[in-house]
Amino acid sequence: MSNFDIKTNDQQAGVSRRTLLQTVGAGVLAMSALSISGLPATAQEGSTMTTEWDKTFPKNESVDHQKVSFKNRYGITLVGDLYSPQGRSDERLPAIAVSGPFGAVKEQSSGLYAQTMAERGFVTLAFDPSxxxxxxxxxxxxxxxxxxxxDFSAAVDFLGLHASVDREQIGIIGICGWGGMALSAAAIDKRIKAVVSSTMYDISRVFSRGYNDSVTLEQRTQMLEQLGQQRWTDAEAGVTAHGPLSFELQGGEPQFVIDYHGYYRTPRGYHERAANSGYSWTATTPLSFMNLPLLTYIAEISPRPTLLIHGENAHSRYLSETAYANAAEPKELMIIPGATHTDLYDKVDIIPFDKMQSFFEQHLV
Structure with missing residues (x-):
């Protein structure tokens, strides 16, 4: 989910055009006025890997934890948390790479998923994307x-070279916006034997077409014109502008935006390094997503299996339903009764870990 500023008085269930344009970020008309200053020092590159436990979830003492780093194909260093079952270091185990949500860090939802799956017998890696x-x-x-x-393929590289991992038994989990990235990675990287997306966002579809595909060609053209103007502003300034701070509630926001605030901006899920916990994306982040659909080749994941998990009451549910329709067998869509989008971030009584365990045990082992 993007964290671009959202302000609307629309109290209806749908999202107004004004809200739509602000939510996807690409249609913000005041793009040239976005602040390029004021980002706290913790948002800048150069911080060292933390050694203390600074997660938003409690540490499970029955799981081994190690901070690791590795490079992707572009030479960017990725930092992750490696979790593994205690007492099984002499075995080669199935492994799972985990990332997401969009705007989150590994100390939040992805770390919770990774530690929980490690409890269940997998070597897992939660990582911060580039x-x-x-x-x-x-x-x-x-x-x-x-x-x-x-980044997902780089995580597979790392896991496949690890002494405790069977490289023929590697799967991935993508949460929210990294659900779309995970499906994209599984389509192109045949080393990935099974893929799970949880509360999936197809960021390319939302940026380019708006929620529920409501953006017209005229609006899309306007968005791209504004993004082009922002490029001029960035080039002239010699520095990349960032959008408004994430989820600053002003009143009148749709419920799903309030739900995001309730996760990222409160003690429930706040983390000082997360973009959605008080920072912002670069103003031109939507550009490449506008023209590069992530799920074009989703059917090519087959014959490897796909499991899509989504909440019954999530505003984003249609994204997983479309992905499921376009995927090839073997595939499964699991709808969690009563769940919203953010419920699947951290509510362990709702997240179907039993299902994910059985899915990976069936298709990795």
Missing amino acids: YTGESSGEPRNLASPEINTE
Whole structure:
């Protein structure tokens, strides 16, 4: 989910045109006025890997934890948390790479998923994507459909070279916007034996077509014109501008935006390095997503299996339903009764870990 500013008085269930344009970020008409200053020092590159436990979830003492780093194909250093079952270091185990949500860091939802799956017998790796968290890359808080898809493959590289991992038994989990990245990675990287997306966002579809595909050609053209003007502004300034701070509630926001605020901007899920916890994406982040659809080749994941998990009451549910329709067998769509989009970030009584365990045990082992 993008963290671009959202302000609307629309109280209806749908999202107004004004909200739509602001939510996807690409249609912000005041793009040239976006601040390029004021980002806290923790948002800048050069921080060292933390050694203390600074997660938003409690540490499980039955799981071994290690901070690791590795490079992707573009030479960007990615930082991750490696989790593994205690007492099994002499075995080669199945492994899972985990990332997401969009605008989050590994100390949040992806780390929770990774530690929980390690409890269940897998070696797992939760990692910060390029340009975010403790991973390298400038400018900070930039996303790319190509580079972030590559990040998953780089995580597979790392796991496949690890002494405790069977490289023929590697799967991936993508949460929210990294659900789309995970499906993209699985389509192109045949080493990935099974893929799970949870509360999936197809960021390229939302940026280019708006929520529920509501953006017209005229609006899309206007968005691209504004993004082009922002490039002039960035080039003249010699520095990349960032958008408004994430999820600053002003009143009248749609419920799903309030839900995001309730995760990222409160003690429930706040983390000082997360873009959605008080920073912002670069103003031109939508550009490449506008023209590079992530799920064009989703059917080519087959014959490897795909599991898509989504909440019944999530505003984003249609994205997983479309992905499921376009995927090839073997595939499964699991709808969690009563769940919203953010419920699947951290509510362990709702997230179907039993299902994910059985899915990977069936298709990796």
